Every structure is written in structure tokens, then in C-alpha cells.
Amino acid sequence: MAAPLRSRRSCLAVPGSNPRFLEKAQGLPADEVFLDLEDSVAPLAKEEARENVVAALRGGDWTGKVRVVRVNDLTTKWTYRDVIEVVEGAGDVLDCVMLPKVQSAEQVVWLDLLLTQIERTMGYETGRIGIEAQIENARGLVEVDRIAAASPRLETLVFGPADFMASINMRTLVVGEQPPGYTEGDAYHYILMRILMAARAHGLQAIDGPYLQIRDVDGYRRVAGRAAALGFDGKWVLHPGQVDAANEVFSPSQEDYDHAELILDAYEHATEVERRGAVMLGDEMIDEASRKMALVVAAKGRAAGL
Numbered sequence: 001m002a003a004p005l006r007s008r009r010s011c012l013a014v015p016g017s018n019p020r021f022l023e024k025a026q027g028l029p030a031d032e033v034f035l036d037l038e039d040s041v042a043p044l045a046k047e048e049a050r051e052n053v054v055a056a057l058r059g060g061d062w063t064g065k066v067r068v069v070r071v072n073d074l075t076t077k078w079t080y081r082d083v084i085e086v087v088e089g090a091g092d093v094l095d096c097v098m099l100p101k102v103q104s105a106e107q108v109v110w111l112d113l114l115l116t117q118i119e120r121t122m123g124y125e126t127g128r129i130g131i132e133a134q135i136e137n138a139r140g141l142v143e144v145d146r147i148a149a150a151s152p153r154l155e156t157l158v159f160g161p162a163d164f165m166a167s168i169n170m171r172t173l174v175v176g177e178q179p180p181g182y183t184e185g186d187a188y189h190y191i192l193m194r195i196l197m198a199a200r201a202h203g204l205q206a207i208d209g210p211y212l213q214i215r216d217v218d219g220y221r222r223v224a225g226r227a228a229a230l231g232f233d234g235k236w237v238l239h240p241g242q243v244d245a246a247n248e249v250f251s252p253s254q255e256d257y258d259h260a261e262l263i264l265d266a267y268e269h270a271t272e273v274e275r276r277g278a279v280m281l282g283d284e285m286i287d288e289a290s291r292k293m294a295l296v297v298a299a300k301g302r303a304a305g306l
């Protein structure tokens with residue numbers, strides 16, 4: 001099952017209750033924008049936010065961006081109306097629905113079925129709207145393999161560090177940074193790897209969540225670099241100042257991209273002309289596994305326009 005290869009280096013969060021931000025987001029070079037109905041919207045503003053989001057999707061210019069709406073999670077009373085109002089109102093100009101705090105495969109199946117019903121009612125192409133699932137509590141992580149396999153609509157698994165840290169009682173208030181007193185390595189390594197494995201096993205993209213110190217762009221780069229090094233495809237951005245950093249950190253460097261293209265050329269020549277499975281490229285021996293690694297870097301570099 002191959003998820004559409006949409007670029008998601010930078011995923012910009014925009015509160016659905018703020019028309020000024022909904023307008024401004026259109027001019028920013030983020031790969032994805034998600035219009036939020038969940039935690040950045042106050043309970044009393046939820047209903048108005050649905051209308052703002054539909055109007056922004058319909059009237060705005062989102063050219064080149066993946067268009068996503070985050071609905072409220074299934075422990076609230078808002079979820080079904082969020083989906084119905086947004087998808088009936090703007091499903092033809094929407095790429096994905098993001099479901100937060102996913103705790104089981106059944107929750108994803110519920111969303112899949114509801115989307116199918118709305119698509120049929122509205123005469124939209126069936127199955128076109130994708131799903132992004134946020135993994136942001138212990139239950140979600142324990143169930144992550146089943147969640148990742150729950151629907152062909154799934155495109156990404158998204159780590160939600162803020163809710164996750166709260167859910168496991170991690171002793172810190174700074175989202176994304178190491179908990180004070182923990183000196184044994186990276187407190188997030190297991191969680192990130194677990195999500196990444198489930199995503200890759202099911203052909204999904206893996207996205208890292210927010211970094212809340214929005215003025216600390218160096219801190220953002222450091223934390224984003226950690227996820228990028230593991231293989232994550234992108235990270236949330238909460239502020240225009242983080243967009244360029246995300247696009248840069250999740251693209252290969254020009255040097256790595258050039259090297260990857262060189263490996264692909266050399267290996268193609270080796271196998272097709274010389275009929276050899278392993279050859280030297282400079283001081284390095286390359287073989288079929290090197291070609292696969294190079295393909296990953298080359299694909300990301302080409303998507304980034306290198």
C-alpha cells in the first residue's frame with residue numbers, strides 16, 4: 001500500500017478560529033497547512049471555527065500546499081459534526097482529515113466510513129480524502145501497528161509530543177526538550193522509533209509534532225534535526241519563523257543529494273554495463289542496499305527541487 005508521496009517537510013498549524021491567520025497562512029511556503037478545530041480553538045469558538053475553515057478552504061488560495069483539517073478527538077462531542085460540516089462544505093478542496101489522540105484502529109475505521117458516506121452523498125470521488133492519525137498518548141502508541149493498518153486512506157502518523165508527555169506523566173513543561181534530570185540519552189527515542197517503524201511497515205509518512213518555544217529557531221532546528229536523522233518526513237510549524245527551518249532540515253543537503261545521484265548513476269552502470277553487483281565509487285563500496293539508500297535521498301532532493 002503506497003501513500004501518495006506528498007511533500008510534508010513543514011506542516012503549518014493554523015487555528016480555525018482566527019481568520020487573520022487563515023489568510024496569512026496562504027502566503028507562507030509550508031508544504032502542508034492544517035486548519036485546526038481542536039486544541040488551538042476554545043470550546044466556545046468551535047462552531048464558528050468550522051465555518052471559518054470551510055470558507056478559508058473554499059475562498060483561499062492554497063496552491064501547492066497539502067490542505068488538511070484537524071477535527072476534535074473522539075472523546076469529545078464535536079468530532080462527527082466537525083467531519084460532516086467541513087467535508088460536506090469543502091471536501092472537494094480538502095486533501096486529508098487529521099484525527100487527534102487516536103487510541104485504536106476502530107477510531108480510524110469510524111472516520112473512514114463517515115468519509116465514504118459523505119463522499120457518496122456529495123458525489124465526490126470515493127476514497128480520495130486521506131487520513132492523518134496523531135499518536136499522542138500511551139494507548140495510541142501501544143496500538144500503533146493496528147492503527148497504521150486500519151485504513152487505505154491513512155497517509156501519515158503524527159507524533160503529538162505535548163499531549164503525549166502529559167499522558168505518560170513526563171516531568172517537564174517544555175515541549176520537545178529533554179525532561180530535566182534525564183541524562184541517559186534521548187527521552188523520545190523509543191516513541192519516535194516506534195511510530196516510525198509502524199509508519200514504514202505500512203507505507204505511511206512519519207511526522208514529528210510541534211516545538212513550542214516558537215522564538216527559538218536554533219532549538220527548533222536541533223529537535224527537527226533529530227527526527228530528520230531518524231528518517232521522519234517532516235515536522236509541525238507553529239510560527240512563520242519555523243517554516244524555512246523545517247523545509248531545510250527535512251531536505252537533503254546539496255552535497256548529499258549530489259552524492260546520491262552519483263551512487264545511482266555509478267550503480268546503474270555497474271549492474272547494466274559491467275554486470276557487477278558491487279563496485280567501488282571512490283573509496284566506498286556500493287551495492288544494491290546503497291542504491292536503495294541513495295534512492296531515498298534522491299527522491300527527497302528531487303521533491304525539494306535540488
Ligand code: GLV
Binds near residue numbers: 136163209210
Ligand atoms: C500536538 O497535538 C501535541 O499534542 O503535541
Ligand code: MG
Binds near residue numbers: 039100160163
Ligand atoms: Mg495534541
